[in-house]
Amino acid sequence: MLDPLPEIGPAVVTYAAAECDSVPELVGSILRELETLAVKLFPDWLPEGEKLDGPGGGGMAAARVLAMRMATGTRHFGPFLAELAAHAIQHRDPFALGLRSTRSRAFPAEVRAAGLARVVGAAFRRCEVALVVHVPEKLSSHGETVLVAGCEWLAHQSGMGVWLVGPEVKRVETVHLKVPEAVARLAAELPPSETPVEILRVPPLRGEPARYSEVEQAVEKALFDCPWAHGREWNQTYASTDSLFVTIRTDLMWAREKCVVELDGPEHRTAAKAEMDRLRDRRLERDGFAVLRFTNEQVLDDLPAVLRRIKEFLLGRRLGLNEGAG
CATH class of the missing domain: 3.40.960.10 (VSR Endonuclease)
Structure with a gap:
């Protein structure tokens, strides 16, 4: 139902939520996944980023310059974008794949949430982003409170639309979607998936093979x-x-x-x-x-x-x- 969306639709990211003990734990988990996604989507969100060399060829410094230039006159926050671009260049180097840079995580969660949402939107050439959160089955009352509060925080701070799908949760209005009869019939026949569910997933970028495939x-x-x-x-x-x-x-x-x-x-x-x-x-x-x-x-x-x-x-x-x- 979500792929492909019309050109006026948002970029859609799906997230398989797990029960968390606290809002910071939930938000931190989602932001880490979004940062990993942003690195995988590089250089599609950075104009001229495909021309950059690796870390040893001045690529990280050049990436910062391009990111600051991109941020000029846009909603992007230059310093965060520059660190994220340098982080992405670092992970182009096969010898650096094991490194876990934390420099972009030095920014407050509010900055990371808004910055990562804008980067994902830029990669898909979309103005808006929607995060589709799959609600876990048999969620405890405390876990449900944490999930809703965390999603409300993300929606407010990141600018993303946050959609909860699956079991109903309190404090969130439930909307029942009407799908074409043929689609509903086929979906009802689908057996439970035996393949592990990816925590975070996006549709492939138009014009290139899926990077996760x-x-x-x-x-x-x-x-x-x-x-x-x-x-x-x-x-x-x-x-x-x-x-x-x-x-x-x-x-x-x-x-x-x-x-x-x-x-x-x-x-x-x-x-x-x-x-x-x-x-x-x-x-x-x-x-x-x-x-x-x-x-x-x-x-x-x-x-x-x-x-x-x-x-x-x-x-x-x-x-x-x-x-x-x-």
Whole structure:
């Protein structure tokens, strides 16, 4: 329901909350996760950040300069942004990955909350950010009080919209969302997930492979050296007039050749997800697209075979396009 959102929507971050003993503990946990996310999203939130060298090449100093320049005339707080950019550059160095810089954490929690929210929004080119907090099952009365108070603090201090989903909690108005019948039916059939839930997650950035996906990163690394792979677009949205799929996010697309490549993780093996994929693929095929699906195992076990299949299809489509043009 949240991916992909319209262009006017906020950047959405999902957080799997755990019961905490105090508000500072909860807030600290969320801010640490947001800082880790900001580092992973670098340099998408810093203009010209992709040109910076590593720590040994003056990159940290240059990152601070670019961050201060970015903050000029915007809502960003320059000193915090500069330290966060330097921290991100530090973690580009494989020898520095084990280091845990605390300089950006020297700022008050209020500054970190507002600064991190703005950075995440900048990475997704969105003006606003929403934090979707999954409420734990069987939350104690004290844990519920802490969760609500912490979320209220975050909403006030960070400027993010904070949405609680799951079991109802006190002091928060409950809104029941009406979803399309087909989506509700399929969701009800989903079995409990056996894969560990990530604490913090965001949709992939448009135009590049998801940074948390080993499979997407491996495919892009291989395609980068393939001349025939030109024209590829990662994680783009395709507009559809279908009432169920207003927009569709594709893993990998060649728009001219009308080829979509989907890389399926274990969640696609459930009956409900498989049915949703079938409906989605049918919508694309009605619009002239071909959908090639590969499992994560296929990609990791025999990437050359996956690339050959994609190459054969693309070259065949291009031959047909060229003959049609002639």
